Amino acid sequence: MAGNILGTTVYYDADCNVEKLVGKKITVLGYGSQGHAHALNLKENGMDVTIGLRKGSKSWTAAEEAGFPVKETGEAVKGADIVMVLIPDELQADTYANAIAPNLKKGAYLAFAHGFNIHFNKIVPPADANVFMVAPKGPGHLVRRTFQEGSGVPCLVAVEKDPSGDTMEIAKAWAAGIGAGRSGILETTFRQETETDLFGEQAVLCGGVCALMQTGFETLVEAGYNPVNAYFECVHEMKLIVDLIYEGGFQTMRNSISNTAEYGDYLTGPKMITEQTRQAMRDVLKDIQSGAFAEAFIKDSKTGFPFLKGERAKAENHEVEKVGAALRNLMPWIKK
Ligand code: NAD
Ligand code: MG
Ligand code: MG
Ligand code: MG
Ligand code: MG
Ligand code: MG
Secondary structure (H helix, E strand, O other), X not given: OOEEEOOEEEEOHHHOOHHHHOOOEEEEEOOOHHHHHHHHHHHHOOOEEEEEEXXXXXXXXXXXXXXXXXXXXXXXXXXXXXXEEOOOHHHHHHHHHHHHHHHOOOOOEEEEOOOHHHHOOOOOOOOOOEEEEEEEOOOHHHHHHHHHOOOOOOEEEEEEEOOOOOXXXXXXXXXXXXXXXHOOEEEOOHHHHHHHHHHHHHHHHOHHHXXXXXXXXXXXXXXXXXXXXXXXXXXXXXXXXXXXXXHHHHHHHHHHOOHHHHHHHHHHHHHHOOHHHHHHHHXXXXXXXXXXXXXXXXHHHHOOOHHHHHHHHXXXXXXXXXXXXXXXXXXXXXXX
């Protein structure tokens, strides 16, 4: 039966009726990280899945070789009962206006794996459309691999619009159909999912952690230490520490490190994350909540991503990447 974790409703396979998807015409738009995983898992659960792609898309052959009917985006939307939009967030609004909205069947279910475009009103579906989200808490290759191994990646589910009255049932069926009912399907809202996802990736997972590792590296190199030592200590070993946290939380990690490291952890952590850092996090969150971040991101994308591409080029040419490449050559076993 449905459980509860700290106030959040959790559904498992027994709470979901995957059969609700049987007989429905399902279209998955995009065949990238998430797209291939949702589509293949549902197909292996017996569902009727068509892939929608742009003409000339690199993914076209891959989807055909996997046995899917593949159509151009607008054609794939025509007649579909459920349309899952798994194309890059910055392309969704234009694709919705040009290819999805003109072809969307009355009363169809329109679905997403991230709430960005619905939450920030970049896509405003018609009153008759049912709108839900199934957001796996892991990349697509993991959604696919765990499914094949008989388990699954936990998913968040949310319903934004429900004129049919059964949108949550369809969302749960979808989540279970891609394997999430084996580990847990957690109920949320588009707002919660979107704002926490953006905050986490910016302040902590990607922005925060990479800036911390790179600044640690630069500090040691600037002080005259060998870049090899600097890379091992500030970048390479991050995985070993994160794996321990992933397995058992901070305590498991701290049990496994030396007392020297643990003492330094408590002494120095608070000096790195100061009141100023906390305030910066609150400010980042405000920009996410107000939609200012979303506007800036969409604006950059519409002008050919000058900021994204400029920063990407700078990052690629940083010394830390050259040192990393050289050291990884010593450890060919890192690449599976
Ligand atoms: P991706 O970049 O891996 O793949 C995008 C796919 O969309 C490609 O196959 C591309 O050819 C196709 N595409 C582009 N424009 C198209 C169009 N107009 N019509 C049809 N297909 C088109 O994208 P992704 O990382 O799988 O992200 C898809 C969605 O899933 C996003 O909303 C993202 O936020 C969400 N999401 C991603 C992850 C992840 O780990 N990658 C995790 C959870 C949620
Ligand atoms: Mg990407
Ligand atoms: Mg995320
Ligand atoms: Mg994200
Ligand atoms: Mg060390
Ligand atoms: Mg210890």
